[in-house]
Amino acid sequence: MSAAIPKGILGYARYKLKQISYSKESIEVNVELERDSRHNHLCSVCNQKASPERRKERTVKDLLFHGWKTFTKVEYYEVRCKQCGIRVEHIPFIRPCARATKRLEQAVAWLCQHLPLTVVALYFSLNWKTVKNIDKAYLEHRFEAPGLDNITVIGIDEVSYRKGHKYLTCVFDLNDPHLIWVGPGKNKETLSKFFEQLGKERGKRIKAVAIDMSKAYIEGVKEHCPNALIVHDKFHILQDFNKVMDRIRIDEFKKADEEYKGFFKRTKWLLVMNPLRLKEDGKMRLSQLLNINMPLNTAYTWGEQLKQLWECVTVAQFNKALD
Numbered sequence: 001m002s003a004a005i006p007k008g009i010l011g012y013a014r015y016k017l018k019q020i021s022y023s024k025e026s027i028e029v030n031v032e033l034e035r036d037s038r039h040n041h042l043c044s045v046c047n048q049k050a051s052p053e054r055r056k057e058r059t060v061k062d063l064l065f066h067g068w069k070t071f072t073k074v075e076y077y078e079v080r081c082k083q084c085g086i087r088v089e090h091i092p093f094i095r096p097c098a099r100a101t102k103r104l105e106q107a108v109a110w111l112c113q114h115l116p117l118t119v120v121a122l123y124f125s126l127n128w129k130t131v132k133n134i135d136k137a138y139l140e141h142r143f144e145a146p147g148l149d150n151i152t153v154i155g156i157d158e159v160s161y162r163k164g165h166k167y168l169t170c171v172f173d174l175n176d177p178h179l180i181w182v183g184p185g186k187n188k189e190t191l192s193k194f195f196e197q198l199g200k201e202r203g204k205r206i207k208a209v210a211i212d213m214s215k216a217y218i219e220g221v222k223e224h225c226p227n228a229l230i231v232h233d234k235f236h237i238l239q240d241f242n243k244v245m246d247r248i249r250i251d252e253f254k255k256a257d258e259e260y261k262g263f264f265k266r267t268k269w270l271l272v273m274n275p276l277r278l279k280e281d282g283k284m285r286l287s288q289l290l291n292i293n294m295p296l297n298t299a300y301t302w303g304e305q306l307k308q309l310w311e312c313v314t315v316a317q318f319n320k321a322l323d
C-alpha cells in the first residue's frame, strides 16, 4: 500500500520533494527538497524580487517526524537585491542562516518558557547553545527593545542569581515604571554599556537617578548624566541602617552582663521590622530589650525617625526633619 502525504501537512511551501531516505540504525529521516522553479527568487530581507547569483545547499533540523529525527536539505540561492545588495533568498519555512526549521524553532521557544534550556536541548537532541540562540531570537522578535528617547527619571539596581554569586544590573524607567535595560555584572563598566547606548544627548536629559549607595553606580551616573539628581531610595538607606543596628546589637550582647544576655536572643528581626506588624510576644521582647540597653534604644529611636523622613513632601520639611 502506498499513499502520498498531502503537501499541506509537510509545509514546504515553494519547494518540491526530491527524495526521502531513512536509516533504521540512527532512527533518522532525510528529506531533500528542491526549489519549485515556478516561483520567483525573493530577497530574505525585504521580500522583493531579486536575481539569483549562486546556488547553495543547507541541511537543517526539523521537528521529529513520527518519532524519527528529521533533517531537511534545501537548495537555495544567494540573490542580488536592488535594495539590500547580496543576500540569501527567502525560504518560507527557514529563517535566513538558521540551523532549524521555523516550526522546530517555535516548538523550542515555547518549551523554553516552561523548562530549563538544558532539558529542551536534550529533548530535541540539540546543542544547548543552539537552543539558547533560538530562544534569544524568538524573544527579540517577540519583545522589541524599549525606546530610550523619552526617559527622564531612571532607577538602577542590581539583582543576584546563581545563589548570589553572579549579578545583573537592571535599569528602570520610573516615569512609566518598566525595565529598559539589563547587563551582566554590577560595576561601573557594566553601567557604562547602558550609558553608551543611551548616548550623550539623552544622558543630559536625565533629571534624576535612583540608586543605592555603591560608589561604582554614583561615579557612573555623575559622568554620564551631568544634570541628574542622585536619589537614594528609602529601601536602600534603611538596608544600610539595619546593618548598623545589627552591629550595635552584637556589640552590646558581648558587653552585656551574663544575667541580661538572654534578652538579646532572637531579636535581630524585631529591631528592623515594622513595629506595627509585630505580634504581642515580639512587642514585649522588643520593649524589654530596649528598656535594658540604652545604645540600642537610642539607635532604634533614630531608625524610627529616619523612616519618618520619607513622609515629608517638601525639601524644606525634609531638611528640618533631618536636622
Ligand SMILES: [Zn+2]
Binding pocket: 043, 044, 045, 046, 047, 048, 081, 082, 083, 084, 085, 087
Ligand atoms: Zn532586499
